[in-house]
Amino acid sequence: MSSFGLLAAIWPLTTLGHYVHWHIIQISVANLTVIILMVVTFIVALFAPFPGRRRRKEKP
Amino acid sequence: MSTTEIDRQWTTRLRRRVAGKLPPEKLLPDTQPTYVASWIYVFGVTTMAALGVVIVSGCLLALRGPQWWHTSSVGHFVNSLHLWSVEIFFFAMVIHLWGKYFMAAWRGGRALTWMTGVFTFLVSIATAFTGYVSQSNFDSQWISTQAKDGINSTGAGAFWNVLNTGQMLMWHIVLLPLAAVVLTVFHVLLVRIKGVVPPFEKDGAEVAQ
């Protein structure tokens, strides 16, 4: 079948999922990881210095 | 033909209208306002790049048909490319949406830009959904039998049958990607025509003109 040979996944995520329960919220570790990564990426994008400041200050 | 007759032609009028709104230097600019200086601005182009990879990987899947990936390791790898490019697509698109919201990017006559963006988001969700029910595996069986209740309750299920795999596959590979691409092109052209939204006035104060 599939998933064998050179193109097989290194860490296939096929075992039963892990879930986080908090009050009525149930979320998979995978989805929670994606959402946390998105929030972190957004915050980093807001704060990270953007290159080329000197170039922008020069008059064209 | 006289000059006025040429001026009145549909072709001439359309060309002048398009060229007036979007001359080459606006379509492919070589400068941008100096306030465009934040990493938050890369997520629009990242979303588009991801859409490109989604479409290319989807085309590769189409080469050998919808069952290929179940029986071939190469096919399965291409399916994995398609899945992860979709994850990157939504990842980037939602961050792009957050950024544009906090910039209130609809200001200055850019409401249509915002709305085409939201509409593209909604069409993308429908496209992803039809993809999930087209996988021809247990996931498709479960998702389709669950989703049918929501869609049936609106009356749309009588025409858009999520249990009809052929119909869902064709919506997924033809109609919805076409809609997503047309909307994206329209959205990007609007950004080029209107320009990137300028910053709020300092402290966001109301100023009488």
Add this chain to the structure above:
Amino acid sequence: MRSKAFRPDVDAPEWKGGYSPYDIIKEGIIAVVVVSILTVLLAIAFGSPDDPSITVKAWSTNDPMDFAATALSELNNTSGTAQYGAPYNKASTGQQLGPLTLAKWVGARIPINTVNDFVINPLKSLPGQPALSSDLSQWSSASTSTRANWVNNYTHAANKMKIVSGQLVVNTTSAGPVPLMMSDLLQMARTGALDQALVTQNGFYTTDYTLPLLFLADGTYMANLAQKQHLTGDQWGMMNETGNYPGQAWLWLYTFWYQVSPMNSSGNGDILVWGIMMVLSAGLLLMPFIPGLRSIPRKTRVYRLIWREHYRDVE
């Protein structure tokens, strides 16, 4: 001339400042390269899930009692599909949103008769079965009330349904041809012939799996497998994927409403959730025109981080 008030949440100041070099093509190509590399790395690292589809054959082999009970519910019109209403039949009004019965108004445009489509027609497709053919003739020529009587008697006796040496056994003598029909349907399912019969009712070529999917959904076998994978509605299943893969996380708000009252227990839960999501989607779409909501970006001042270089230059 009357001055027009500048509305900071609607209008944008005209940019009179400077411009810096910008290579849009280079930016696009870098984005494509970066996303492509990331996609390949993720695909190599994690692959993608592919839990194989289940069949009616597997269902009837692994859980024959559930299959037989579901087949009976199709015959006695008590199954989910039989009672569904539009778009499959007129058995119920379907879901309502206040006075709106949208599904009913559109009508039963995918007509399904569970007795014929799930039981009688598949059995009729079996060749060389003299006893079954005779029973099917008996069924066809019986009146509606006679059939109903047989099915009721069988249903009562089916409380003590059992599988003996692979055969479905329901002790009743007043159910006419029904016992043999149900027993033969189980055997047909176990050979895989029922999977085929359910999709080929419309001809040789078909890509429409409505009948076998509804049949599977009427039982508990598929739902039990889904429960193990955390895919059911009360497990926020809409967002989830089999295994440890991320799912459709963007459906978080849609699935959230199914967890709260009254949607989590109402017979109209689906249309209520759709109604809420239509309103919220319209709100997102029309954000530029909604006072208050469109002021949040200015009031929260996240923009000061995005444009901090610009504000520093202005100061």
